[in-house]
Amino acid sequence: MENKKKTSFYGRMKPYIRGLQLPFLLAVIGAIVSATITVIGPDKLKEITNTITKGLTPTATGMIPGIDLDKVGKIALTLAILYVISAVVGYIQSFTVATIVQRFSQRLRKAIQTKINKVPLSYFDSHSQGDTLSRVTNDVDLLGQSLNQSLGTLVTSVVLLIGSIFMMFHSNVSMALTAIGSVFIGFLLVVVIMGSSQPLFKRQQNNLAAVNGYVEEIYSGHNVVTSYNAAGETSEAFKKLNTNLYKSMWQSQFLSGIMMPLMIFVGNFGYVMVCVVGAVKVINGDITMGDVVAFMIYVRIFSQPLSQIAQAFTQMQSATAA
Structure with a gap:
């Protein structure tokens, strides 16, 4: 029993994911391709913005050169093609992850059925039928739903996060530090909340x-309850169990519910900071308007994966509890 307690989540799931590693690897590759195209997009928008700005900026002689529409059109067409490829690859990746999770859930149900047929009768004497049914239905369903909602999102978000950080530092170091610093503080707060909410998810599943x-x-x-006139006692006992379930579910869902609004606020704060610092640098001539536009999108790309990672970890906590 002591060894089982020390086994990691992956270690316990390993027997049920044999043969699924290759499809998952393909899904990861698809996530990398899709995320890479996504982080390239703002750089192309920067080129379009700089081209338009250059065309509207008077020269030394006071002439306005005009916008190079051919160049803008070529960049826009390239960007559209990239986004279409990203959408197709992203769909294939999501479909693959959903198939993997459903296959995993199917294997887990078969394993539970096999295990139930092998356990001694003493197990059923010490465990209620509802508890056994809850493991087969609620826990497995919650595990499948949590993995389906979090696994693909987690992979894509991590790649997006790394890619956006690289592109920001590649464009401008000081602007990158402004964007990352303003968002990272909020993410640390989310990590603290997730650590305190894990026991609540376990308590929720136990109470359920x-x-x-x-x-x-x-x-x-x-019929036995009615015959012995025990309706009142059973009703009071159910109220107590139901109250415990309500408290544990309220606490766990409250903590998980505040993560997304918190990350949205942090993302908006980083967005404002990038606009303010970027405006000052444009006035000083340190960066172009295209750089500011690119960073306005990068900070969104950067904060969005953080929000998705926070939500995915919440779903993974539910999966671990199940």
Whole structure:
């Protein structure tokens, strides 16, 4: 039992993911391709903005050269093609991850069925039918849904995060530090919240199993309960279990619910900081208007994966609890 407690989440899931590593690797490659194209997009928009700005800026003689529409059109066409490729690759990646998760859930249900047929009768004497049903239905369904919602998002978000950081530092170091610093503080707060919410998710699943087990037991023996006039006692016991489930679910969902609004606020704060610092640098002539436009998009790309990673970790906590 001690070894089982020390086994990691991946270690416990390893027997059920055999043969799925290659499709998952292909999904990761697809996520890398899609994310790479996404982070290239702002750089192309910077070229378009600089071309337009250059065409509207008077020369030394006071003449306005005009916008090079051919150059703008070529860049826009290239950008459109890249985004179409990114969308197609992203769809294939999402489809692959969904297929992997459903196959994993199918194997897990088969393993549970096999295990139930092998356990001694003493197990069923010490565990209610509702608790066993909760493991087969609620826990497996929650595990599958959590992985389906978080696995693909987690891979894509990590690649997007790394790519956006690289492109920001490649464009301008000081602007990159402004964008990353303003967002990273909020992300540290999210990490602290996630660490404190993990026990709540485990308590939620335990209380859910307790409620299902009690309901199954009472409904199965409804005639016995009625015959012994125990409706009042069973009702009070159910209220207590239901209250415990309500408290644990409220606490876990509250903590997970505040993560996304918190990250949205942090992302907006980083957006404002980039606009302010970028405006000052444009006035001083340190950067171009295209750089500011690119960083306005980069800070969105950078904060969005952080929000998705926070949400994905919340889903993974639910999966781990299940």
